[in-house]
Amino acid sequence: GTIAQALREALETGALDIALQPQFSIADGTHTGFEALARWRGRDPEISPVDFIPVAEETGLIVPLGRHVLDRSLAAARRMWDAGLDPGVVAVNVAAAQLKSLCFVDTVATLLKEHDLPARILEIEVTENVLLGRSSERIERCLRCLQDMGVAIALDDFGTGHASLAHLKRVPVDRLKIDRSFVAGIGERTDDEVIVRTVVSLAHALGKTVVAEGVQTEAQRRFLAELACDVGQGFLVSRPLTPDAAQSYLRDLA
Numbered sequence: 001g002t003i004a005q006a007l008r009e010a011l012e013t014g015a016l017d018i019a020l021q022p023q024f025s026i027a028d029g030t031h032t033g034f035e036a037l038a039r040w041r042g043r044d045p046e047i048s049p050v051d052f053i054p055v056a057e058e059t060g061l062i063v064p065l066g067r068h069v070l071d072r073s074l075a076a077a078r079r080m081w082d083a084g085l086d087p088g089v090v091a092v093n094v095a096a097a098q099l100k101s102l103c104f105v106d107t108v109a110t111l112l113k114e115h116d117l118p119a120r121i122l123e124i125e126v127t128e129n130v131l132l133g134r135s136s137e138r139i140e141r142c143l144r145c146l147q148d149m150g151v152a153i154a155l156d157d158f159g160t161g162h163a164s165l166a167h168l169k170r171v172p173v174d175r176l177k178i179d180r181s182f183v184a185g186i187g188e189r190t191d192d193e194v195i196v197r198t199v200v201s202l203a204h205a206l207g208k209t210v211v212a213e214g215v216q217t218e219a220q221r222r223f224l225a226e227l228a229c230d231v232g233q234g235f236l237v238s239r240p241l242t243p244d245a246a247q248s249y250l251r252d253l254a
């Protein structure tokens with residue numbers, strides 16, 4: 001369709017870029033890293049990744065697009081390091097089709113080398129549903145390979161997909177990201193509070209860290225701090241920023 005064609009052109013012309021959203025320690029507010037989010041610049045009205053990522057997945061464009069996002073994310077981290085700033089861990093969303101392609105681990109290793117960055121700078125975010133398809137065994141092997149390299153693995157939108165606790169036991173995952181729909185209910189709905197409390201406790205009992213998404217209020221942060229939730233992300237601290245603005249953000253913290 002037309003979106004697919006325009007997306008292909010956007011990849012070629014450099015119109016596809018990233019935004020970086022800061023992540024922070026729930027306990028003391030210190031910076032811990034960024035999540036990289038794909039952005040399609042120069043389109044009016046703007047098209048959200050919620051709309052163009054599915055098109056990219058259907059057309060196979062997600063493989064070059066995902067590589068581009070990874071490359072831009074590492075380039076941004078490199079530039080921060082070169083400016084004497086510490087970006088922390090940069091989390092990049094990766095789709096099933098990328099993990100299925102046999103060369104994904106090589107792509108990651110090559111890009112880390114090109115940008116002269118250690119593997120520990122990088123986190124790969126996957127959704128639960130990535131673990132369910134026909135290629136789940138291959139994908140799990142790929143994730144384990146990345147983990148062995150020193151790349152962290154995060155399970156995104158946790159609690160909204162179709163994975164079971166058996167998956168959680170088996171798959172190589174270092175952290176859980178609590179979906180923002182649950183965080184939004186803190187202070188509003190007892191059921192959301194119970195779910196958040198239970199996910200933090202489950203993650204910690206399994207030796208994993210927890211990121212709360214969509215933290216918008218100080219009251220939500222305080223609730224999460226009482227649970228010893230590790231990391232937060234959300235409008236309370238910052239919206240997603242252009243790479244330049246993210247660098248200024250880090251400089252202003254120092």
Ligand code: G
Nearest residue numbers: 036037038048049050053069093094095240
């Ligand atoms: O910032 P926000 O509207 O930008 O992101 C919307 C959704 O799109 C999120 O669920 C996010 O995980 C997903 N997304 C954003 N960037 C990427 C990307 O580079 N790759 C994949 N696979 N998903 C992305």
Ligand code: G
Nearest residue numbers: 156157180213214215216233234235236240
């Ligand atoms: O989960 P995905 O990986 O789905 O999450 C990133 C999306 O969440 C992006 O669209 C980002 O702009 C959005 N987002 C980030 N922080 C907040 C927040 O505090 N509130 C809301 N409503 N959305 C947020």
Ligand code: NA
Nearest residue numbers: 035093125156
């Ligand atoms: Na994400």
Ligand code: MN
Nearest residue numbers: 156157177213
């Ligand atoms: Mn998410």
